[in-house]
Every structure is written in C-alpha cells, then in structure tokens.
Amino acid sequence: MNNLDTTILVIAGALILAPLLVRALRPAIAVPVVVAELVLGIVAGPSVLGWVEPSQSLHLVSQFGVGLLFFMAGNEIDPTVLSGRRGRRAWGGWALSFAIGLGIGALVAPGLGMVILAVALSSTALGTLLPILRDSGDLQSPFGTSVSAVGAVGEFGPIIAISLLLGSHTPGVALVVLVVFGLIAAAVIWSAGRMPRGRLHRFVESTLHTSGQFGIRLVLAILLSLLVASAVLGVDTLLGAFTAGIVWRALIQDADPGTRDAVESKIEALAFGFGVPIFFIATGVGFNLRALLDQPITLLLVPAVALLLLVVRGLPASLAAPAGSDRRMRAAVGVMGATALPIIIVATEHGVDLELISSTTATVLVGAGMLSVLVFPLVANSLRRQAAPVSSRRESDPSANSAP
Numbered sequence: 333m334n335n336l337d338t339t340i341l342v343i344a345g346a347l348i349l350a351p352l353l354v355r356a357l358r359p360a361i362a363v364p365v366v367v368a369e370l371v372l373g374i375v376a377g378p379s380v381l382g383w384v385e386p387s388q389s390l391h392l393v394s395q396f397g398v399g400l401l402f403f404m405a406g407n408e409i410d411p412t413v414l415s416g417r418r419g420r421r422a423w424g425g426w427a428l429s430f431a432i433g434l435g436i437g438a439l440v441a442p443g444l445g446m447v448i449l450a451v452a453l454s455s456t457a458l459g460t461l462l463p464i465l466r467d468s469g470d471l472q473s474p475f476g477t478s479v480s481a482v483g484a485v486g487e488f489g490p491i492i493a494i495s496l497l498l499g500s501h502t503p504g505v506a507l508v509v510l511v512v513f514g515l516i517a518a519a520v521i522w523s524a525g526r527m528p529r530g531r532l533h534r535f536v537e538s539t540l541h542t543s544g545q546f547g548i549r550l551v552l553a554i555l556l557s558l559l560v561a562s563a564v565l566g567v568d569t570l571l572g573a574f575t576a577g578i579v580w581r582a583l584i585q586d587a588d589p590g591t592r593d594a595v596e597s598k599i600e601a602l603a604f605g606f607g608v609p610i611f612f613i614a615t616g617v618g619f620n621l622r623a624l625l626d627q628p629i630t631l632l633l634v635p636a637v638a639l640l641l642l643v644v645r646g647l648p649a650s651l652a653a654p655a656g657s658d659r660r661m662r663a664a665v666g667v668m669g670a671t672a673l674p675i676i677i678v679a680t681e682h683g684v685d686l687e688l689i690s691s692t693t694a695t696v697l698v699g700a701g702m703l704s705v706l707v708f709p710l711v712a713n714s715l716r717r718q719a720a721p722v723s724s725r726r727e728s729d730p731s732a733n734s735a736p
Contacts, residue, residue: 335385342384346372346613347606366460366612366673367706373616386618390610397611399573400603401674403555405459405487406577407599413481418652422481425648425669426489429454432644441689447497448683452697453644455675456486457705461668463604464709474654474722475661482649482669488574490675495568498682506566513567517558517575521582533587540594547584547595548602554579570678615677620695630692637700638707646670660719667712673701 350368357363376383384390414422433453437446461483462471470476496506536547555576562572584592624631649669653662680694 335387336389339384339387339390342376343390343610343613346376347609350609350613362710364460364464364705364709365609367702369609369612370616370619370702373613374619374621375616376613377617377619379619379621384617386614390614390617393607394611394614395569397603397607397609397614398674398678399555399559399569400607401459401611402487402570402573403551403577403580404600404603404608405462405484406574407581407596408458408462409480409484409578409581410477413477414484417655418478418481421652422478422485422649423489425482425651426454426485428648429486429645430489430493432648436640436644441693443688444498444686445683445688447493448679448689449697451490451493451498451679452672452676452701453641454486455490455672455679456483456645456649456669457671457673457675457701458483458487459608459674460705461671461709468713470716475664475716478652478654478665479668482652482665486645486649486669486672487675490679491568491571491574494679494682495571498568498686509565510567513562513565513571516561517579521575521579532583533591536584536595537588537591540591545598548598550583551580551595551599568678611674615698619698620691623692623695624699630696633696634699634703637696638703641670641672641700641704642667642708645672654722656722658720660715661722664712664715664719667708667715671704671708671712673698673705676701 346369350365350372353368353372354363354365373384375381378385413419430450433450434446436453437449440446441449458480461479465471465476465479471480492510495510536550538544539546555573558572558576558579559569560572562569562575584595587595624634646666646669648666650662650666652669653665657665676697680689680697683689684691684694
C-alpha cells in the first residue's frame with residue numbers, strides 16, 4: 333500500500349475507535365471524544381508508530397473539518413445569550429483576558445508573537461463545550477446560557493484579533509476589510525432572516541429522505557461561499573465559517589420543528605461524524621510529542637500553561653456567571669470558559685507558519701489546550717452540581733440584565 337492508502341485506513345480506524353474508546357473508559361472517567369481523537373492521531377503519527385505523516389491532502393480535509401466545527405458553533409449561537417448583563421460581562425471578560433495575554437506575550441514572545449499567545453490564552457472551545465452542555469441538559473439553563481455567551485465571545489473575539497493583527501493586510505487595511513466583510517455578512521444574515529422561506533422550507537422537507545438532500549447541499553453551499561469570500565477578502569476563514577452558521581440559523585429558525593431537527597441531525601452527522609474528527613485526528617498526527625518528552629522541563633510547561641488558562645481566561649470568564657450565582661457557580665462558568673483548543677490550534681499554526689513562535693511553543697500551547705478539554709469540563713460539572721441553583725426567571729428578568 334502507498335502512503336495515501338495507509339493514511340485513509342488509519343483515519344477510518346481512528347474514526348471508529350475513538351467513540352468506542354470513550355465508551356470503554358466512561359465508567360472510570362468521562363473522556364471527551366475529541367481527546368480520544370487527538371490521542372489516536374498522536375499514536376498513529378510520527379511521534380509514536382509513524383503510520384501516518386502530515387500531508388497536504390490530510391491538511392486540506394482537516395481544514396474542511398475545522399470549518400464545519402465553527403459552522404456548528406455559529407449555528408448554535410442564540411443572539412439573546414449575548415444581550416444585557418450577560419453579554420456585556422462576556423465581552424468585558426474576554427477583553428480583560430486578551431489584555432492580560434498581551435502583557436504575558438510581551439514578556440515571553442515580543443513582537444507579533446505576543447498576539448499569538450494572547451489569542452491562545454483568551455480563547456474558549458465553544459464547539460467542544462456545546463455538545464457537553466447539550467448532553468447534560470444544561471444548554472438552556474442559566475449556567476448553559478452563560479457558558480454559551482462566554483464561548484461565543486471566546487471564539488469570535490480571537491478570530492477578529494487574528495484577522496486584524498495576523499492577516500496579510502496591515503492593521504488599518506485589515507480593519508477596513510473586516511468592516512466590509514461584516515457589512516456583507518450582516519446584509520446576508522438580515523436578508524436570510526426576512527426573506528419568504530415557506531417554499532424553501534417545503535423544498536428542504538420534500539428532499540429530506542431523497543437523493544436530493546437540498547438542506548445539506550444548501551448548508552455546504554453557504555459554508556463554502558463564505559469561506560471563499562473570507563479568503564478572497566483576506567479575512568480569517570474561521571470567521572466565514574462562523575458567519576455561515578449564523579446565516580443558516582436565520583434561514584431555518586422558523587421552519588417546522590420536525591424538519592429543522594431532521595436537517596440539524598444530518599448536519600451534526602456530517603460535522604461530528606466526519607469532518608471535525610478528522611481535524612482533531614490530523615492535529616494529533618502533527619503534534620510533536622517528542623519535543624515534550626525530550627525535555628522534561630518542556631513537558632512540565634503543559635500543566636503550567638493549563639493553569640495559566642484558568643487564571644487568564646477563567647477568572648475573567650466567571651464575570652458572566654448568572655445573576656445571583658454563588659462562588660461554585662461562578663467558578664464553574666470560569667473553568668468552562670478556560671476550556672480551549674481549536675483556536676489554540678489555529679493560532680499556533682499561524683504563529684509557526686509566520687515564524688512568530690517556535691514549534692515547541694506551539695506544542696506546549698496545544699498540549700495545554702488538550703489538557704483543558706480533558707480536565708476542565710469534569711471539574712466544572714463537579715462544581716456546578718455542588719452550586720446552589722440559580723433561578724432562570726431571575727437571569728431572564730430585564731431588571732437583572734440591566735444591572736451593571
């Protein structure tokens with residue numbers, strides 16, 4: 333077999349093995365499936381068995397996967413979670429995290445390298461947290477909406493920072509381009525929310541169980557179009573993917589619930605059954621484990637940076653906890669907000685490609701992100717169970733939301 337054949341077989345095996353491994357470990361520990369995918373990628377990659385090498389074809393498929401991941405994040409975002417007190421505190425917390433990250437970056441990696449560190453340390457893995465919240469039944473709770481707000485800002489803010497400060501344009505030109513893209517995106521979202529959609533919804537429903545599958549084709553068309561538009565304008569493509577999810581939500585929001593749920597299920601199957609796992613497996617393949625194992629001090633930096641995530645991202649994120657939260661609830665929101673990985677992967681890839689940070693630094697940051705995904709949701713769920721309940725009425729009360 334040639335290298336491509338081996339890569340395809342190994343990826344196919346990892347896709348199947350990851351959820352089986354998670355299920356086998358579940359009685360002892362609840363391991364997120366993304367961690368299993370990353371570990372399997374590391375084991376299959378050059379750091380351990382050497383069955384799969386990083387390649388252009390694997391990178392291309394993984395980029396489609398990360399696009400689907402951010403599409404799902406945009407699709408899941410309810411604009412109301414960013415309103416009032418909760419939204420203001422989520423944005424304020426992220427700005428504080430980014431500022432602290434810049435300060436730390438200025439000491440560790442002067443120049444544009446500090447932007448990479450600030451982006452990594454101020455990010456939140458919303459696409460990873462949403463399935464966890466959905467599975468636990470917390471997505472619509474005061475806790476879940478607070479985490480959703482923190483996560484939305486923790487993905488959107490870093491993407492904007494990457495587009496402004498690390499793109500191909502100077503910051504001034506990048507700002508103009510970003511405004512143009514924002515106006516285009518706003519116009520598309522506005523049009524999607526107000527156009528007559530009865531015939532569209534009926535056509536989507538009529539092809540749900542046929543080879544037409546118009547709903548899925550439309551999703552892919554929207555996603556690919558906005559990815560291309562963002563690439564042409566020089567905006568980070570993740571912003572295009574995130575925007576595509578918002579556009580699709582506007583198009584499908586008032587469809588028949590059965591139709592909407594059926595299409596959403598198919599999109600989730602495409603994203604979390606194929607594209608997103610390949611992104612995480614490919615990340616594991618490219619993970620330089622030897623750089624950590626060859627120098628014990630470097631390996632010790634991984635948990636140290638994970639703790640830094642708790643301080644830099646977690647403490648400010650806790651500001652967006654539901655009104656009336658006790659210390660455990662605020663801590664739970666903060667720990668969930670400090671859970672980061674996809675943006676760290678993207679930011680460090682930018683940093684290494686632009687020679688702003690070393691591959692060892694990138695490996696440490698990605699390793700800390702992996703550790704956060706493995707540990708932080710478990711800790712947050714434990715704190716959340718011990719916390720005093722928060723009234724959903726109080727959180728949704730306009731007077732509560734108007735509080736500073």
